[in-house]
Amino acid sequence: MEAASLPAGLELVAGGGVGLSPEKRAVLGSSLLLLQRDYRFERVWFWGCIQGVRGAYYIAEGLGPDRAAPRSRLYSLNCVEWNLLPPATKEMVAQAEQLKGRFQGDPSFEYANPEINAEDAEGLIEDGKELLIKEEARLVATIEQIDRAVGIIPRGAFVKTPLGSVHENRNFEGLSLTEAKKLSSYFHFTEPVNLKNKTLLEKADLDPSTDFLDSLEHDVPQGSWTVQLEKGGTVVVLRSLLWLGLTFYHVPMTKQYGYVYFGTGEKNLDLPFML
Amino acid sequence: ERGHGPYQPHEPGYGLYQPGYSPYDDQMPDLNSQKLAIENAKAYLLESSTVSGLNLYDHLANMLTKILDERPTNAVDIIENISKDVKWAQFQKKMDTLRDEHEILPAFEAAEKRKALFLRANGEGAEELEEDIGETPLPNVMETAFYFEQAGIGLSKDESYHIFLALKNLVTVHPIQTCRFWGKILGLEMNYIIAEVQYRDGEEEEEEEAEEEEVTEEGEKGMGELEEEDEDEEKEKDEPPKSTYKPPPVIPKEGNGTGANKYVYFVCNEPGKPWVKLPPVTPAQIVCARKIKKFFTGRLDAPVVSFPPFPGNEANYLRAQIARISAGTQISPIGFYQFAEEEGDEDEDGGREIYEENPDFQPLSVAEMVDSLSSWVHHVQSILMQGRCVWLNPIQKSEEEEDEDDEDEEKEEESEELQQEVGPPLLTPLSEDEGIQNIPAWTAQPSTNLIPHHAAAILQSNRWPGAYAFASGRNFDNIYFGWGHKYSPENHSPALPPPVQAEYPSGPEITETTDPTVEEEQAFKAAQEKALAGGEEEEEEEEEAAEDDEEEDDD
Numbered sequence: 001m002e003a004a005s006l007p008a009g010l011e012l013v014a015g016g017g018v019g020l021s022p023e024k025r026a027v028l029g030s031s032l033l034l035l036q037r038d039y040r041f042e043r044v045w046f047w048g049c050i051q052g053v054r055g056a057y058y059i060a061e062g063l064g065p066d067r068a069a070p071r072s073r074l075y076s077l078n079c080v081e082w083n084l085l086p087p088a089t090k091e092m093v094a095q096a097e098q099l100k101g102r103f104q105g106d107p108s109f110e111y112a113n114p115e116i117n118a119e120d121a122e123g124l125i126e127d128g129k130e131l132l133i134k135e136e137a138r139l140v141a142t143i144e145q146i147d148r149a150v151g152i153i154p155r156g157a158f159v160k161t162p163l164g165s166v167h168e169n170r171n172f173e174g175l176s177l178t179e180a181k182k183l184s185s186y187f188h189f190t191e192p193v194n195l196k197n198k199t200l201l202e203k204a205d206l207d208p209s210t211d212f213l214d215s216l217e218h219d220v221p222q223g224s225w226t227v228q229l230e231k232g233g234t235v236v237v238l239r240s241l242l243w244l245g246l247t248f249y250h251v252p253m254t255k256q257y258g259y260v261y262f263g264t265g266e267k268n269l270d271l272p273f274m275l
Numbered sequence: 276e277r278g279h280g281p282y283q284p285h286e287p288g289y290g291l292y293q294p295g296y297s298p299y300d301d302q303m304p305d306l307n308s309q310k311l312a313i314e315n316a317k318a319y320l321l322e323s324s325t326v327s328g329l330n331l332y333d334h335l336a337n338m339l340t341k342i343l344d345e346r347p348t349n350a351v352d353i354i355e356n357i358s359k360d361v362k363w364a365q366f367q368k369k370m371d372t373l374r375d376e377h378e379i380l381p382a383f384e385a386a387e388k389r390k391a392l393f394l395r396a397n398g399e400g401a402e403e404l405e406e407d408i409g410e411t412p413l414p415n416v417m418e419t420a421f422y423f424e425q426a427g428i429g430l431s432k433d434e435s436y437h438i439f440l441a442l443k444n445l446v447t448v449h450p451i452q453t454c455r456f457w458g459k460i461l462g463l464e465m466n467y468i469i470a471e472v473q474y475r476d477g478e479e480e481e482e483e484e485a486e487e488e489e490v491t492e493e494g495e496k497g498m499g500e501l502e503e504e505d506e507d508e509e510k511e512k513d514e515p516p517k518s519t520y521k522p523p524p525v526i527p528k529e530g531n532g533t534g535a536n537k538y539v540y541f542v543c544n545e546p547g548k549p550w551v552k553l554p555p556v557t558p559a560q561i562v563c564a565r566k567i568k569k570f571f572t573g574r575l576d577a578p579v580v581s582f583p584p585f586p587g588n589e590a591n592y593l594r595a596q597i598a599r600i601s602a603g604t605q606i607s608p609i610g611f612y613q614f615a616e617e618e619g620d621e622d623e624d625g626g627r628e629i630y631e632e633n634p635d636f637q638p639l640s641v642a643e644m645v646d647s648l649s650s651w652v653h654h655v656q657s658i659l660m661q662g663r664c665v666w667l668n669p670i671q672k673s674e675e676e677e678d679e680d681d682e683d684e685e686k687e688e689e690s691e692e693l694q695q696e697v698g699p700p701l702l703t704p705l706s707e708d709e710g711i712q713n714i715p716a717w718t719a720q721p722s723t724n725l726i727p728h729h730a731a732a733i734l735q736s737n738r739w740p741g742a743y744a745f746a747s748g749r750n751f752d753n754i755y756f757g758w759g760h761k762y763s764p765e766n767h768s769p770a771l772p773p774p775v776q777a778e779y780p781s782g783p784e785i786t787e788t789t790d791p792t793v794e795e796e797q798a799f800k801a802a803q804e805k806a807l808a809g810g811e812e813e814e815e816e817e818e819e820a821a822e823d824d825e826e827e828d829d830d
Contacts, residue, residue: 021424022425226461232389274569
């Protein structure tokens with residue numbers, strides 16, 4: 001969620017029971033501003049917190065002029081000092097997907113991965129890479145996976161200019177209550193995958209400036225999002241069941257929206273059994 | 276009009292185009308025709324669209340009015356959107372009242388319920404307040420929420436306060452001895468807010484009797500129908516053989532007030548909605564709940580579709596998970612509770628069940644609480660594999676039934692196999708908790724590293740993610756916020772269906788053999804025919820012999 005709307009936003013996602021302590025909230029107010037100054041970001045988003053066994057990682061993302069460009073990610077162990085994370089590569093993501101279990105809380109912790117040994121040993125030894133994966137790499141890959149899979153925005157919040165860059169839509173006044181309860185009014189804020197597969201009839205209704213992303217309707221498995229009205233029906237809260245801990249909130253008919261992740265950073269692979 | 280201009284002396288064209296002498300003069304209409312052109316243009320703009328009934332003139336006028344009123348920055352970039360908004364606003368007026376009423380209704384109703392929470396507090400009058408000020412079972416939810424907030428755990432203050440008031444309602448309606456906000460379990464459609472409650476002695480029986488009467492009435496009706504069916508069956512002489520299958524003995528649930536049913540749980544979906552009491556949990560439900568992993572939908576009567584089939588609906592599943600979570604994660608600082616001294620002797624089954632608050636409790640410092648896990652103990656009995664907290668041998672109970680069957684041999688065998696299950700005794704320190712793989716069972720942290728003087732010790736459970744406990748001085752509490760499932764690093768694999776049961780015992784009387792193949796059958800048939808043919812020949816010989824004999828006789 002936007003750094004500027006952090007206090008209000010945290011109140012609205014507090015239904016899940018996990019949030020930030022007053023100490024962290026206070027320090028984030030200033031440290032995120034300083035991040036914006038130091039790295040020259042146009043927008044700073046507080047992404048969330050991944051709980052490790054011995055400590056927690058607090059993650060922030062910085063956006064440049066094109067909001068759809070790959071974002072810079074930073075992590076901190078205490079919300080005061082931030083370190084830039086390397087961008088995610090496909091190999092990192094592939095390796096991290098094989099890791100199971102909790103994060104340890106120590107960025108230099110190395111996972112010994114016996115599974116890779118058999119198949120990829122030859123390939124890796126040729127490249128001279130180590131078979132150990134650092135927790136930092138796993139962190140990068142996990143954040144990338146979560147953003148790609150369940151990072152969402154309401155429809156119409158962002159517009160694509162004819163030049164291809166994406167900006168906030170200044171005319172976005174919020175979804176109506178009926179629209180807000182439908183999964184089709186929310187998009188994944190990442191490269192669209194299914195857009196080309198839509199039928200011509202559906203494509204005719206799309207508005208190329210606002211409908212340039214995948215909607216949540218066709219997420220597999222169906223039912224992997226819960227939509228609830230909280231606080232007496234004033235806030236629409238979407239929770240992802242694939243990555244437990246991802247919470248998205250939106251107050252209908254206002255510009256307030258955002259998503260945040262408070263969890264252990266593990267994918268819920270048992271989802272099909274649990275529905 | 277004059278077109279371009281006025282030209283400055285330094286520009287080309289200065290002095291060239293005087294009125295009446297410019298090269299376009301013959302094409303420019305005079306004033307009257309100019310006016311006509313303007314009116315024609317205006318008439319065109321005023322033309323109403325055949326589709327929407329708007330006209331461009333009014334639309335442009337509205338748009339410019341809106342822009343001049345609102346003065347947005349960079350209006351030229353968003354002019355199309357402004358145009359769309361103006362058009363949209365045109366249509367909204369007609370449907371305004373209808374649409375608004377429909378859309379906001381659910382929020383209004385919810386707001387009414389929440390307001391009702393606050394109303395009752397004032398409505399019931401000051402008389403009751405004076406009686407209850409001394410002791411009230413109502414917990415101080417806001418104080419607990421404050422401590423948990425220091426660790427970043429908890430609901431928003433609004434919601435906590437609403438829960439506070441809802442608990443107050445619960446306490447005034449039911450005769451309750453102790454009450455605690457147990458936590459919140461998230462669900463697909465709605466969430467559950469759970470209160471842990473102990474009834475006052477004696478009060479509980481009245482409610483149970485009412486429930487049991489309803490149940491027995493229904494049971495009797497059922498029995499009546501069955502008896503009729505039995506009579507009908509007896510009339511039929513061809514009865515199918517009765518199965519000799521004896522289902523394993525049902526392990527009875529623990530009595531209310533003991534073991535897994537020590538506390539009674541009330542749930543509601545949102546503060547303001549009525550509290551619903553959850554039924555007591557049976558060991559079969561706990562055993563089954565260990566094998567399945569399902570999300571809660573938020574409706575208590577929803578069926579739980581799973582394998583192995585869960586004996587009950589969502590209310591039972593919820594109760595079973597609450598029992599498991601409580602048994603695994605309810606902890607207190609060591610020394611806060613002690614065993615009551617009257618219960619000096621241990622029971623046969625091992626383990627004392629009753630504890631009380633220790634009046635001489637000396638709280639440890641926060642650093643000690645965080646550093647060593649042995650400064651915390653479980654104060655809820657753990658649940659055995661059987662599904663109960665106190666082991667019960669199911670064979671002994673079924674003695675009455677077994678008299679009929681006279682199966683003494685089986686009885687002896689089974690009692691040898693079932694060994695008494697023993698779990699960790701009450702008030703075991705946390706250091707005895709097993710971790711999962713290389714992760715300890717609990718993560719301990721102080722709530723803040725910057726101000727250690729006023730920090731609280733916070734424990735998070737790694738086996739049941741979502742279970743938290745805090746301790747600060749004499750204050751401590753447990754709470755749960757989560758989805759209601761245990762953590763397992765491995766994927767959940769559902770139980771496989773059991774192997775197909777044998778239809779009948781395979782013995783010398785009935786043995787299953789393979790059917791003969793076609794070749795075997797034909798060979799057998801050929802052999803039979805040969806034998807027959809041989810037999811016929813013999814018979815023919817015999818007949819001929821007989822005929823010969825007869826012929827001889829006739830002679």
